Amino acid sequence: MLFNSVDFFIFLSLVFIGYWFVVYKNLRLQNVLLLVASYVFYGWWDWRFLSLIALSTIIDYTAGFRIYESKEKSVKKRWLWVSIIFNLGMLGFFKYYNFFIDSWIDLFAAVGYELQSTWTLQIILPVGISFYTFQTLSYSIDIYKEKLQPTKDFIAFAAFVSFFPQLVAGPIERATNLVPQFLKKRTFTYKTFSYGIKLMIWGFFLKLVVADRAAIYVNAVYNNTENHDGLSFIAATVLFAFQIYGDFAGYSLIAIGTSKLFGFDLMTNFRRPYFSASVSEFWTRWHISLSTWFRDYLYIPLGGNRVVKPRWLFNLFITFLISGLWHGANWTFVVWGALNGLYLILEVLLFKKRRKGVFNVVLTFALINFAWVFFRANSIEDAFYIIKRICTVPGRLYIGSGDDITASLYATLAIAILVLVELKKEYFNTLFSISNHKYEFVRLTGYAVLIYMIMYFGVFGKSQFIYFQF
DSSP states (O other): OOTTSHHHHHHHHHHHHIIIIISTTOHHHHHHHHHHHHHHHHHHHHGGGHHHHHHHHHHHHHHHHHHHHOOSHHHHHHHHHHHHHHHHHHHHHHHHHHHHHHHHHHHHHHTTOOOOOOSOOOOOOOTTHHHHHHHHHHHHHHHHTTSOOOOSOHHHHHHHHHOGGGTTTOOOOOHHHHHHHHSSOOOOOHHHHHHHHHHHHHHHIIIIIIIHHHHHHHHHHHTOGGGOOHHHHHHHHHHHHHHHHHHHHHHHHHHHHHHHHTTOOOOOOOSOGGGOSSHHHHTTTSSHHHHHHHIIIIITTTTTTSSOHHHHHHHHHHHHHHHHHHHOSSHHHHHHHHHHHHHHHHHHHHOOSOOOSHHHHHHHHHHHHHHHHHHHSSSHHHHHHHHHHHHHOOOOOOOOSTHHHHHHHHHHHHHHHHHHHHHHHHHOTTSOOSTTOSSHHHHHHHHHHHHHHHHHHOOOSOOOOGGGGO
């Protein structure tokens, strides 16, 4: 079930009414309703994969108790490995099995040996598997690290694992933050409700107007590389930077806003990343729930920066290499992750002080866009072809015709609005604000205009969110 669908609005309305008007006096029934609703939400896509979520829930619930109750360190570690192997094994099979088999066959082909691809399987990638496996893993790991005690309430834990607002594309919540919220009474307040609605409206603007309008031009160029030159690729790459931001930040805001309708607080996932003055700063602002997950559960256990410099640089690089692979079973994502790791290594070696200023913001944006070429390209070959055309054949700028031109103009307008809003938040946050204006009429008028723009300029074709594929 997609956020940008009529099905979701009907579903959300029914769950909201049941939650606050039918079972609002009983915390356990509220959690039961959220659990059932979450399974319906996920099963709307493919009910067969509900068994994976259920199995992950049972195993991590059991492992959490075994880790906590065991007196021997070896037994605790054994149960932790049960959780890790199951979750990463499930993720590895569904997401990477065919990728590694095909890569192995390609390796042999490169040295002259032709192998028959008899080991590949017709595997459907379960939506959101990269997200909920990481979320439930944090529960077992935090109990092992004695940061969290296991909950005895299986319903609350199952609802935490499958919580529908952030089930399929995050934010990847920590058990230490979200599990306790399922265990305490939640009360309805108009202030929280209205704030949640505002976040959802802005999220839908980012998705339907910014991302989906930009996608029309981006797809026209990136899916037909042989017909375009350097200037078109530069324009498409910059538009893709805003497309993926609008798509993913939009999803996160809708998820956070939806959660607030039910009395839950999720972590901030994006904080104006394109105003970063360095790549290291960018990764404190972009997909924060994932970058902090890798920091806490991979980078720091490897030794972080508390080791000799060569090992520190290795830790940075391997963390981003694995982060790239997490994003998708394609060498384009591996190269994208490696590039970001290389950027960070160069920053460590070349810069001793924190960088600031407009020049560094522009430079960082350019570096991030160069990496986005690999992220968006359909293949490694396409990515290198695009870079070659940018460097050698500027050519003419593709502007399309008819509806394509209109879509590009709408996308440019929407991006201009986004940049102005974020520019104000970043540098002039104390100035005039529509969303927090003291007069309700001004606030309502502002959001009415935003809704009108969504309805008039938005793309309503049930387009999926980019991160659903991860």
